[in-house]
Amino acid sequence: MRLPLFFVLTTVMIDAMGIGLIMPIMPNLLLEVQGGSLADAAIWGGILSTAFAVMQFLFSPVLGSLSDAVGRRPVLLVSLFVMALDYLVMALAGSLWLLLLGRIIGGTTAATHATAGAYIADISNPTEKAANFGLLGAAFGIGFVLGPLTGGLLGEIDTRAPFYAAAALAGLNFALGWFVMHETVTDDNRRAFDWRRANPFGAFRTIGRIPGIKALLWVYFLYSVAIYVYPAIWPYFTAERFGWQPQMIGASLAVYGICSALVQGGLLRYMVRWFGERGSVIWGQVFDFVAFGILAVIVSGNLALALIPIAALGALVQPALQGLMSRTVADNQQGELQGVMTAVHALSVVISPLMMTAVFAQFSDPETSHYLPGAPFLLALALMMIGCLVLLRSRSSVT
Known part of the structure; x- marks a missing residue:
């Protein structure tokens, strides 16, 4: 079990x-491919990101349901394999349209996280689900x-080098999985594939019928x-408010990633033991309330840095909520649920x-x-509060 989990x-x-490998060099790559200004590159960068997200929204439930039918191993x-090819396409692409095609294909087959979540649900006892989902979050944080x-260092050598590195990593992991990954979908938890519930809207409707x-x-x-307020505006906010340069911005994000990995990989296990999954979600939201409220008004960069560990405690929310939902659905719906969550x-x-x-543009002009x-942090705070109220009023019997 250890090698497959690894x-x-x-x-x-x-x-x-x-994802992180290619972020530092995307502006230079787009300028290299199309020329023009940095503003033009930013527009195309947004188009590429949106295309990936839209395809992921449309096809994640399909692949999640498919993994419930044919198994986690083949889908993963x-x-x-397609991820490795996608990075190679982007490494060799000489036009914007080829880059866009690569992002569309990549978003269509982006089932790694959802299928990994379904696998974790398959091998976990009900009381271990949130803690094991925390390990997934920690792994993502380390990668972040x-x-x-690594991408910044490789980008200094060549604009395309990070893409080749990402393709090599995906290819090597594919080879490892081929030999060590065993199937967790059996006749007991297999469910026939059905297009009516595999599309995102049908999947939402089917999953939504489950009480709570x-x-x-x-x-x-x-x-x-x-x-998502953090990746959306953090570089712009810290440059505007504190005058931070890219090096400081990158360092602050790295510290946040390390703290989040520690929270999800370590602290979460104890929080679930003490407060249950629902209580851990609420505590994580409370820490987010504090972080958002302070970030909205502070003018000190040093205080923002000191606040990062508190903000990272909000990382309790996602794996605890994931564990709560996983315990709510049947064993043969785990892939479908993870696909819906990814969508x-x-x-x-x-x-x-x-x-x-x-909102940032309006209030920083x-x-x-x-x-x-x-x-934007006040907007995030309001949304988080609404979510907390919905959770407190929900009728789910799972704690």
């Missing part, structure tokens, strides 16, 4: 590393830290939109940056009558 955690870490291995650091799950999905959606997250990635950057660069 493979699954490594898959999630490499998934996060692959095919996703890794290592990816940008619809409220929890709303909590997860509101949390995902709120927490919900993808939808939040489409919505949140548009909202948060628009030199001509605005109400200068408050931290205003």
Whole structure:
């Protein structure tokens, strides 16, 4: 069991590393491919990210349901294989349209995280689910830290080098999985594939009929939109408010990633033991309330750095909520649930940056009558509070 679990955690870490590897060089790559200005590159960068998120929203439930029918192993291995090809396409691409095609294909087959979550649900006892989902979160956090650091170093050598590195990592992990990954879907928890419930809208409808799950999905959606305030505006907010340079911005994100990994990989296990999954979600939201409220009004960069460990305690929410929902659905719906959750997250990635950057632009404009660069954190705080109220009013009997 240890090698397959290591493979699954490594898959999630490499998934996060692959994203982070290419982030530092995307502006230069887009300028290299199309020329023009940095503003033009930013527009195309947004188009590529949105295309990936939209395809992930549409197809994650399909692949989640498929993993309930044919198994976790084939879906996970095919996703890794296509991921490696996707990075190679982007490494060799000489046009924007080829880059866009690569992102569309990558988003369509982005089942690694959802299928990894379903595998964790398969091998975990009900009382261990949240803690083991925390290990997934920790693996993602480690990848989030290592990816940008490695990508920045490789990008100094060549613009395309990070893509080759990401392709090599995905390919090596595919080879490891081929030999060590065993199937956890058996006749006891297998469910026939059905297009009517595999598309995102049908999957939402089917999962939503389970008592208590619809409220929890709303909590997860509101949390995902709120927490995306960090990647959406952190570089702009810290540059505007504190005058930070890219090196300091990158270092602060790395510290946040390390603290989040420690919370999800270590502290969460004890929080669930003391307060249960529902209580851990609420405590994580409380820490987010504090962090968002302070970040909205502070003017000291040193205070923002000191606040990072408190903000990272909000990382309790996602794995605890994931464990709560996983215990609510049947064993033969774990892949479907993880696909729906991935689709919900993808939808939040489409919505949140548009909202948060628009609010930041409005309240940081030199001509605005109400200068408050931290205003997006107030919006995030309001969304998180609504989610907490929904959770407190939900009827789920799982604690």
